[in-house]
Amino acid sequence: MENVIVYTSTNCPNCKSVKSFLADKGIAYEERNIETSDEFAQQVWDMGVRAVPLTVIGEHRILGMNKTQFAKVLDA
Template sequence: MQGAGAQAQTVYRVVGADGKVTFTDRPANQGAQASADTAGSASAAGSSANAQLPYELRQIANRYPVLLYSAKDCQPCEEARSFLRGRGIPFGERTVESNADIAALKKLSGQDSLPFATIGNQHLKGFGEDSWNQYLNAAGYPARSQLPASYRAPAPRPLTTAAPAAPAEPAKAAERQSAPAAGTLPPGTPTPSNPAGLRF
């Protein structure tokens, strides 16, 4: 009997970085695959949070990323956020708080009202559950949540970042510090009012 001495063999399902599925008797190099998945999702979606997603959902999220633009004390924004969470849509969020944020939103959407969202290149102005469902369905997002229990959405970020205060020009600051007090210059020294240093 040949089957009596045979041992059960474990078969591993391995998904490559290119999405190809192979079956093998050796486990995949978990560290290398995880880092490849993370690098791919970060470059495509700008967020390592997508690395936690099941493969098919990650592909959709990378191809048609969802981004919600919201503000504090905005009830429709809260409804839109709850809707996306309830349906299990992985999404990023940008908050609109400053005048620079409002200007950037107006440039992006052509208006300054919220909520505003993008699904890939598609713009959604205002929140309507039916229309948002249609666009999400068209993009291929599942009707029911497939988010793993360990999934953590990225924290909301401001739409624009405040520019740091420009430092004083170092040359002018040094010039002011090293300039001697008026009336103490030696004769013939060039000054702003006498650049050639002429003596009379």
């Protein structure tokens, strides 16, 4: 399994959903909170994204809580 990175913010309900979804599937991830780190915020900005949650799995980027996209990437 490739590294999974979830970019989040502090009071983001969709971020919590993504983290729960991954945890339920037993998938380890690194959380990067854009409110606590300018570097993480810049990484999201540099990807051309203006919102979280943003989940990066290898070369795939999944914006929001999108179970269809997660299924495609994780079951591949």
